[in-house]
Amino acid sequence: MACLSFIIGIIGNVTAILLFASPIKTFWWVVKKRSTESYNGIPYICTLLNTCLWSFYGLLKPGGLLLVTVNGVGTILQIIFVTLFLIFAPKDKKIKTAYMVAVLNVAFPLLVIAITLLVIHGASKKLTFVGILSAGISIVMYAAPLSSMKTVIKTKSVEYMPFSLSFCVFLNAGVWCIYSVLTKDIFVGVPNILGFLLGSVQLILYSFYKYKSKMLEKSTDVIIEEGPTQIVKGVIDMRVNDEVVKSIE
Numbered sequence: 540m541a542c543l544s545f546i547i548g549i550i551g552n553v554t555a556i557l558l559f560a561s562p563i564k565t566f567w568w569v570v571k572k573r574s575t576e577s578y579n580g581i582p583y584i585c586t587l588l589n590t591c592l593w594s595f596y597g598l599l600k601p602g603g604l605l606l607v608t609v610n611g612v613g614t615i616l617q618i619i620f621v622t623l624f625l626i627f628a629p630k631d632k633k634i635k636t637a638y639m640v641a642v643l644n645v646a647f648p649l650l651v652i653a654i655t656l657l658v659i660h661g662a663s664k665k666l667t668f669v670g671i672l673s674a675g676i677s678i679v680m681y682a683a684p685l686s687s688m689k690t691v692i693k694t695k696s697v698e699y700m701p702f703s704l705s706f707c708v709f710l711n712a713g714v715w716c717i718y719s720v721l722t723k724d725i726f727v728g729v730p731n732i733l734g735f736l737l738g739s740v741q742l743i744l745y746s747f748y749k750y751k752s753k754m755l756e757k758s759t760d761v762i763i764e765e766g767p768t769q770i771v772k773g774v775i776d777m778r779v780n781d782e783v784v785k786s787i788e
Contacts, residue, residue, distance in 0.1 A: 544721035548605035551718050552612075554711040559586070559613040561707065566623050573627055580624045580636040584643055585680060587617035591648045592673040596726070599655070599666050605718075606727070670726030677730035681712070681737055688744060697748050705745055709738030 562583065569575055590613035597606030621640060628636055651672060655665050684705075691697055712734030719728030 544718060545605070547714060547718045547721060551711070551714040552605060552609040554707070554714050555609045556612050556616075558707045558711050559590070559616045561704070562620055566620055569623060569627050575624055575628045575632065578624070580621065580628065580632070581639070583617055583620045583624060584636070584639050585676070587614065587621055588643045588647065589673070589676050589680060590614040590617055591644070592651065592669065592676060595648070595652060595655075596666070596669045596673050599662070599669055600724075602722070674726045674730045678733055681708070681730055681734040684708070684737065684741060688741060691744050691748055695748055697745050702742075702745050702749075705738055705741035708734055709742055712738055 565578065569578065590610040593610040594607055594614055597603035597610060600606065621636075621644070625633055625636055625640070651669065655669055659665050659668055712731040715727055715731040716735050719725070719731060
């Protein structure tokens with residue numbers, strides 16, 4: 540059983556790191572254009588907070604090496620992304636982003652570490668405290684694409700819900716669900732079960748509306764050229780999607 544959980548954990552490391560690394564293409568363009576343009580830094584800040592807390596959880600958990608490795612790599616990648624965002628963001632957005640980084644990526648993790656090590660006593664209580672925080676943030680991040688699902692249903696278009704992102708979330712959450720069952724870790728399990736279910740719904744929606752779009756194209760003889768989809772692990776900006784929906788309506 541231990542050997543199987545280790546193998547599943549390795550697979551989970553691979554899928555999660557691919558998901559963490561997905562914004563590389565985005566930041567390649569940011570560096571090339573020397574501007575963040577309309578990109579939002581919140582997804583990277585939230586992901587950095589998430590990986591920091593899970594790394595700490597892995598350090599506290601006996602046998603949590605695989606949690607430390609995957610989230611350690613994720614933390615390094617997100618630090619790079621956030622740093623690039625701060626460098627190339629406009630002045631007003633840079634100030635706002637720097638403030639959020641100071642609060643969410645520096646002050647909050649340090650506060651959690653201080654409370655865990657200095658206030659809470661007992662290894663199990665410490666693990667529970669950090670586990671609840673980590674799982675809670677993961678649930679919020681997994682639930683963020685609900686906005687894009689709403690947009691897909693309203694517009695009857697999958698333009699705002701990239702297949703690659705939905706599939707990666709589905710695959711990654713599924714692997715970590717199996718890992719959580721094998722290791723009996725409820726804190727890893729709960730958010731990833733939710734992520735797996737939401738990823739499944741996204742794929743169903745994608746298949747349904749993609750099929751309808753193709754049928755519409757055939758019936759009207761209109762060919763729609765799709766631009767390259769962009770994979771971003773993190774939060775989908777609800778305000779942008781809502782503005783698009785309102786403009787279509």
